[in-house]
Amino acid sequence: MSVEALHKVILYPFINESLASLKAMTNLIGEAGEAFVDSVDDFRFKGYAVCSQVTGGLDGVIMMHHYPETAIAIGNSVCQHMFEEKYQYTEINEELSHALAEWGNTIVGRSTDLHGRYSLDYKFSSPYFVHNVNDMEKYLAGVTEVITVPITIEGIGRYYFNLLIRKVEYQTIGIKREASTGISNPHTQTLPLDSKILLVDDSGMIRKALRRYLLQLGYSNIIEAEDGSVAVTMVRDHKPDFLFLDVVMAQMNGDLALAKIRADGSNVPVVMLSSITDQVLIKRCESQGISGFIFKPIKADTGAEIIKQYLKIA
Structure with a gap:
């Protein structure tokens, strides 16, 4: 070839x-x-x-x-x-x-x-x-x-x-890039500023950025987890009002953590984070009940505004 x-x-x-x-x-x-x-x-x-x-x-x-x-x-x-x-x-x-x-x-x-x-x-x-x-x-x-x-x-x-x-050993085939930005939160009621928000991502850098954007928006009751298994326990013990959950993590991926959180009976609003735009994965998360899906990267000049669009609960 x-x-x-x-x-x-x-x-x-x-x-x-x-x-x-x-x-x-x-x-x-x-x-x-x-x-x-x-x-x-x-x-x-x-x-x-x-x-x-x-x-x-x-x-x-x-x-x-x-x-x-x-x-x-x-x-x-x-x-x-x-x-x-x-x-x-x-x-x-x-x-x-x-x-x-x-x-x-x-x-x-x-x-x-x-x-x-x-x-x-x-x-x-x-x-x-x-x-x-x-x-x-x-x-x-x-x-x-x-x-x-x-x-x-x-x-x-x-x-x-x-x-x-x-x-x-394969046949030649052309590939073109497909752009994708995310799946918006359809709700209209804004999350109250005193709500407890759990950030789950194995990247400390992403958690730091999300925390900064949330603080810019007036949210300060923020807790963090670096893995899906820890997030399951924290949802059970700390009962957050809102959850940002990364998909791909080292120990337990976000889609599995989401399934366990729902199996435990929690209806906490969840927004997924991922650079992967796989439709099968997205539909699997949607079937567990999510309030949106943000496709990375998130950057400083638009980060707070993007996060604001997802902080809706009803």
């Missing part, structure tokens, strides 16, 4: 989503270059990568690959755009790692969801992050071809998309 075909089928949704998320989450402008075949023998780890294993008709790894200085600049911009504060970190620390993870998860989540809407014989793993050059050897094992697309960020530098191919 040609480089052009592989680019259009596999890489295009990832590249397109990364450019859209770059603009939405950092206000930086990126431009994709032409796809080309990299030498497997000369391929080198640049310092920071977000990866997803590809299995099925295509066996390999898709990698969003950065030089450290580019990753740092993007991470600072994600933080600044989310919190409206100046960030000038010079190395990847815990806060930048959270920011880069949120950016990477958004891109991989939306891209793999888009792929999943087509009857294609390959699947993607959850994203994971590579920081150590020694880890690269195992990803190159058995790789016969590397397809690379450079992304140039205006005033910053470059990052790259690499498709490391071990085997490919």
Whole structure:
């Protein structure tokens, strides 16, 4: 299969989503270059990568690959755009790692969801992050071809998309990007300002941002959980009046937590949060009773206004 075909089928949704998320989450402008075949023998780890294993008709790894200085600049911009504060970190620390993870998860989540809407014989793993050059050897094992697309960020530098191919056996098919913003809350009665709100997300950065937006709106009775299983217990013990619940989390996903919360008899209004726009998942959550579905990313200039639109209970 040609480089052009592989680019259009596999890489295009990832590249397109990364450019859209770059603009939405950092206000930086990126431009994709032409796809080309990299030498497997000369391929080198640049310092920071977000990866997803590809299995099925295509066996390999898709990698969003950065030089450290580019990753740092993007991470600072994600933080600044989310919190409206100046960030000038010079190395990847815990806060930048959270920011880069949120950016990477958004891109991989939306891209793999888009792929999943087509009857294609390959699947993607959850994203994971590579920081150590020694880890690269195992990803190159058995790789016969590397397809690379450079992304140039205006005033910053470059990052790259690499498709490391071990085997490919599928039909060429075109894919186009589908935009989606969320499912609104149909209710009209605004949540009272003294209500208790539970934020559930395994990203401390997202919880921090949501807390900030809620405080801007006048809500201060806010509690937090970093996992779905903890959220189930907190709903039972603390009886919040409203719940923002992330879908994809490390220990228990939000859709499973929602099912347990409803099984416990709680009718607390719930708004789901996710970068994944899978219609099957959305319908499963709707069947459990939700008051809306926000598709990430959420950013500082519109975050409070978006949250306000969902804080309705009847």
